[in-house]
Amino acid sequence: MGTKDINISIKELETELGQIRDLKFSVGRLVQESWTEPQGPTPFPSITALRGWDMTLLKRYRPFYMPFCDLCCLCTFGKCDLTGDKKGACGITMSGQQSRIVLLAACIGAATHTSHARELVTHLISEFGEDEPLDPGGLSIEVEAPNIRLVCGVKPETLGDLEQVLDYAEEQINALLASTHTGQEGNPLDLESKVLHAGMIDHVSMEVADIAQISAYRLPKADPEAALVDIGFGAVDTEKPVILVIGHNVPPAVEIMDFMQDNDLAGDIEVTGICCTAIDMSRYSPRAKIIGPISWQIRYIRSGIPDIIVVDEQCIRTDVLDEARLQKIPVIATSEKNCLGLPDRTRDPADAIVADFINGSADGAFILDPEKVGEIAVRTAMQIAPHRKRQKVPRSLEEGIEEAKKCTQCRLCRRACPNDLHIPDAIKAFARGDPGMLSDIYDSCVGCIRCEQACQQDIKIHSLITLAAEGKLRDESFKLRAGRGAIQDIEIRQVGGPIVLGEIPGIVAFVGCANYPGGGQELAEMAIEFANRRYIVCTSGCAAMTIGMYRNEDGKSPYEIYPGNFEAGGIVNVGSCVSNAHISGAAIKIASVFARRNLRGNYQEIADYVHNRVGAVGVAWGAMSQKAASIASGFWRLGIPVIVGPHGTKYRRMLLGRSDHEEDWYVYDARTGEEVYVGPVPEHLFVAAETKEEAMVMIAKLCMRPNDTSRGRALKLTHYIDLHRRLIGAMPGDIHRFVRTGADIPITMKEEILRILDEKGWKETVIPDPTLIARQKTEQQP
Amino acid sequence: MSPESWLTAEVAGPKKASVITKPEIADAMIKRAKRPVLVVGNIATEIDLEDRKLIDYLIDLAKRCQIKVVATAHTNAAFLERDFAPDAVMSAVDIANRLADPDWKGVDGEGAHDLAIFVGLPYQMAWTILSGLKHFAPHLKTISLDNVYQPNARWSFSNISIKDWIMNLKSIIGNQET
Numbered sequence: 039m040g041t042k043d044i045n046i047s048i049k050e051l052e053t054e055l056g057q058i059r060d061l062k063f064s065v066g067r068l069v070q071e072s073w074t075e076p077q078g079p080t081p082f083p084s085i086t087a088l089r090g091w092d093m094t095l096l097k098r099y100r101p102f103y104m105p106f107c108d109l110c111c112l113c114t115f116g117k118c119d120l121t122g123d124k125k126g127a128c129g130i131t132m133s134g135q136q137s138r139i140v141l142l143a144a145c146i147g148a149a150t151h152t153s154h155a156r157e158l159v160t161h162l163i164s165e166f167g168e169d170e171p172l173d174p175g176g177l178s179i180e181v182e183a184p185n186i187r188l189v190c191g192v193k194p195e196t197l198g199d200l201e202q203v204l205d206y207a208e209e210q211i212n213a214l215l216a217s218t219h220t221g222q223e224g225n226p227l228d229l230e231s232k233v234l235h236a237g238m239i240d241h242v243s244m245e246v247a248d249i250a251q252i253s254a255y256r257l258p259k260a261d262p263e264a265a266l267v268d269i270g271f272g273a274v275d276t277e278k279p280v281i282l283v284i285g286h287n288v289p290p291a292v293e294i295m296d297f298m299q300d301n302d303l304a305g306d307i308e309v310t311g312i313c314c315t316a317i318d319m320s321r322y323s324p325r326a327k328i329i330g331p332i333s334w335q336i337r338y339i340r341s342g343i344p345d346i347i348v349v350d351e352q353c354i355r356t357d358v359l360d361e362a363r364l365q366k367i368p369v370i371a372t373s374e375k376n377c378l379g380l381p382d383r384t385r386d387p388a389d390a391i392v393a394d395f396i397n398g399s400a401d402g403a404f405i406l407d408p409e410k411v412g413e414i415a416v417r418t419a420m421q422i423a424p425h426r427k428r429q430k431v432p433r434s435l436e437e438g439i440e441e442a443k444k445c446t447q448c449r450l451c452r453r454a455c456p457n458d459l460h461i462p463d464a465i466k467a468f469a470r471g472d473p474g475m476l477s478d479i480y481d482s483c484v485g486c487i488r489c490e491q492a493c494q495q496d497i498k499i500h501s502l503i504t505l506a507a508e509g510k511l512r513d514e515s516f517k518l519r520a521g522r523g524a525i526q527d528i529e530i531r532q533v534g535g536p537i538v539l540g541e542i543p544g545i546v547a548f549v550g551c552a553n554y555p556g557g558g559q560e561l562a563e564m565a566i567e568f569a570n571r572r573y574i575v576c577t578s579g580c581a582a583m584t585i586g587m588y589r590n591e592d593g594k595s596p597y598e599i600y601p602g603n604f605e606a607g608g609i610v611n612v613g614s615c616v617s618n619a620h621i622s623g624a625a626i627k628i629a630s631v632f633a634r635r636n637l638r639g640n641y642q643e644i645a646d647y648v649h650n651r652v653g654a655v656g657v658a659w660g661a662m663s664q665k666a667a668s669i670a671s672g673f674w675r676l677g678i679p680v681i682v683g684p685h686g687t688k689y690r691r692m693l694l695g696r697s698d699h700e701e702d703w704y705v706y707d708a709r710t711g712e713e714v715y716v717g718p719v720p721e722h723l724f725v726a727a728e729t730k731e732e733a734m735v736m737i738a739k740l741c742m743r744p745n746d747t748s749r750g751r752a753l754k755l756t757h758y759i760d761l762h763r764r765l766i767g768a769m770p771g772d773i774h775r776f777v778r779t780g781a782d783i784p785i786t787m788k789e790e791i792l793r794i795l796d797e798k799g800w801k802e803t804v805i806p807d808p809t810l811i812a813r814q815k816t817e818q819q820p
Numbered sequence: 821m822s823p824e825s826w827l828t829a830e831v832a833g834p835k836k837a838s839v840i841t842k843p844e845i846a847d848a849m850i851k852r853a854k855r856p857v858l859v860v861g862n863i864a865t866e867i868d869l870e871d872r873k874l875i876d877y878l879i880d881l882a883k884r885c886q887i888k889v890v891a892t893a894h895t896n897a898a899f900l901e902r903d904f905a906p907d908a909v910m911s912a913v914d915i916a917n918r919l920a921d922p923d924w925k926g927v928d929g930e931g932a933h934d935l936a937i938f939v940g941l942p943y944q945m946a947w948t949i950l951s952g953l954k955h956f957a958p959h960l961k962t963i964s965l966d967n968v969y970q971p972n973a974r975w976s977f978s979n980i981s982i983k984d985w986i987m988n989l990k991s992i993i994g995n996q997e998t
Binding site for chain 2: 102103104105106107108119120121122125132134209450453454456458492592617684685687688690693694696698722725726727728731736754765766767768770771
């Protein structure tokens with residue numbers, strides 16, 4: 039690492055105050071150069087250091103605001119009506135307010151990952167020591183932390199080195215959050231610039247978290263052949279005691295598995311998980327079983343299968359304790375960020391807590407000691423399971439039908455459903471004994487149970503849905519490739535050229551949450567479509583799980599069919615939410631490992647490279663959270679477009695290009711210094727698609743880049759045209775904007791396209807060495 | 821006939837849509853518009869109205885009123901199956917972004933649109949998009965022709981039955997016959 043704390047450690051000290059043992063403290067920083075790459079212009083950038091680059095992007099991709107509320111209610115001046123051209127009492131405009139809310143969301147997301155990373159690093163240092171080396175890929179990886187190197191200009195080598203990176207991230211998020219205070223930043227574009235900064239910081243913190251846990255816990259190290267693990271309700275052996283973990287921070291789950299291992303119980307208990315903790319524990323041990331994305335929480339708890347629930351942090355239903363109480367399942371909260379109102383029993387003996395759970399005198403505990411949690415969870419599950427009567431609600435089909443008969447067809451359930459599912463009709467049919475419609479609804483249900491909240495008859499609608507779909511639930515047993523972590527340098531070298539030249543048509547990253555508009559199958563279908571088209575398909579988190587919960591006619595999941603290599607036609611599960619940093623990291627490494635651009639503290643140049651040359655697109659089809667907002671923001675600052683599903687318009691603004699504004703689509707040709715029209719590539723930076731079909735066409739289009747060779751552009755156009763014809767029903771109307779020279783035209787469609795070009799008055803242009811940075815132009819001119 | 825958002829929680833702010841209580845209102849707005857545009861989302865291909873789909877009614881409306889049509893998502897394919905070619909194919913947020921620009925020359929390049937009629941988009945997507953236009957396109961009037969109340973449109977039906985919806989659509993189309 040380039041800079042390092044001075045650490046002083048005193049084992050034992052006699053003072054007038056008494057005896058001090060194991061005192062450690064750090065003072066100042068000293069430069070310790072072991073990385074010879076010259077420092078770039080923006081190491082540890084402040085919140086405005088990259089403002090110029092942001093404004094370059096925002097000039098092309100202007101915000102289109104879609105307020106989710108007409109008012110501002112953030113201070114006691116308010117509520118302020120911001121409709122029309124009214125300003126709030128503080129002077130803020132509606133567009134400023136929307137950017138402000140987007141920044142708040144991005145800050146929440148970045149703070150969440152940063153706090154997670156801090157908690158993880160602190161825990162791992164306490165367990166393994168601060169000198170534990172960072173090793174996310176063994177000999178396969180030289181650039182171990184591309185985001186950290188790029189943003190901070192340092193090369194972390196040990197767990198302890200990550201603390202300085204987190205100090206920086208925390209400071210930045212603090213400043214960004216302060217910018218949202220009343221009477222601070224109000225200019226929409228400056229607020230948007232800060233959104234991009236929050237996103238960049240988010241990727242740094244995600245990288246910290248994942249390389250720390252990969253290194254310390256020996257998770258798969260950039261392994262394309264990471265184990266195939268079980269996913270799905272049906273994969274659980276319900277004859278055994280069952281532990282459920284929910285959340286994102288894996289140490290308690292690791293301790294559960296370690297305790298089982300140490301006590302020869304590994305085969306005796308089922309350790310199951312929901313959300314990213316599940317992904318990460320399956321990286322730690324292939325014996326762990328994943329139930330599914332966040333939307334599976336209610337249905338799994340209500341199944342009565344888990345004997346104990348351990349929650350850590352993020353995306354956990356805040357009513358998890360209420361639901362667990364109904365099933366008489368004890369709950370352990372393990373994070374200071376999610377105490378659930380439970381008594382702090384961190385210092386109580388394990389025996390006492392287990393006894394209280396067994397005799398029912400306690401239904402939950404807050405325990406800030408992962409090792410103790412591991413012991414208590416295992417012992418409780420072992421002791422409680424033989425006696426606990428697992429009871430799902432309703433208990434039988436007949437009971438469910440009786441419940442359905444209470445329905446008055448008021449339709450409030452449908453009017454509460456985010457996907458406008460036809461619940462009243464389905465309940466009516468179910469009451470007549472026909473479960474078909476309700477079972478169909480299961481396929482699109484996101485498990486939010488807003489329907490139940492709205493029901494005036496207190497019908498447990500979600501439970502009826504899972505009852506009607508019981509056969510489907512039992513049948514949920516698939517294989518998922520455990521998260522492999524980073525991308526190897528050798529893989530980057532192999533695909534870097536074809537990607538930059540456009541001969542691999544693109545990298546498509548399916549990421550984010552499970553708030554799908556039409557069920558998870560759509561996501562799997564998209565991933566398969568692009569893997570078959572020989573794009574590189576990456577995935578992570580809930581999206582990675584969803585892709586795995588699909589099987590073909592032969593009963594195989596996509597992970598059993600497509601390789602896990604970062605190569606054309608691969609489906610690459612990098613891991614959990616925090617593993618998204620490996621996807622941005624891969625794009626960054628194309629610039630450094632393949633193209634030999636200096637990485638160190640050199641954000642703008644690398645982002646310019648990625649934006650103009652790396653045909654990557656993120657797809658967050660079910661994006662729900664603030665973390666999804668900050669993850670997307672980090673991709674935007676690298677110039678990588680992100681597509682969201684229709685619910686994504688609720689993020690309040692898009693970043694849209696105008697293909698009809700020719701003046702927006704000029705770049706500098708680094709070879710000649712000339713400004714060259716390159717067409718709208720990529721056309722948008724943040725865009726919502728209405729349907730899966732539209733998203734697929736968008737993906738193909740947004741993979742085009744100014745640097746594509748003619749061969750590469752012809753290939754990308756072939757996919758774009760083919761998908762547009764198949765799904766939209768006709769030739770796209772904007773082909774003329776993407777053809778630069780005659781050689782770009784796909785050979786099989788030459789006559790037809792030439793006719794279109796002629797009608798549009800198309801003129802040939804040149805293929806530049808593209809950059810949006812004026813400095814790049816002058817530096818590279820002869 | 822209550823002007824409540826179809827999705828109960830998607831409440832309106834201080835500025836909310838006037839209710840189209842009778843088809844003559846929509847009819848008058850369309851007649852008065854110099855450059856109307858009809859934005860049709862994919863749900864128009866799914867909804868059955870008697871023995872036809874919603875999209876069939878919309879084709880009738882577009883033909884008889886000579887309204888320019890923008891097909892969002894994959895709706896274009898359903899139009900083409902019916903031998904009707906929309907004037908433009910673009911995403912819902914893309915057309916909204918252009919409509920918010922008073923200098924945009926419209927789908928035919930002949931001038932800004934003064935009325936945008938939305939129908940067939942997912943409810944919440946239409947809600948947010950119409951909010952964008954409500955706030956940032958003061959030069960544009962908007963109508964929602966879905967059978968659910970869209971508070972961010974300038975004019976919208978309330979939450980009406982399929983039967984009333986059909987009656988209204990037929991009336992609007994009929995009134996527009998020349």
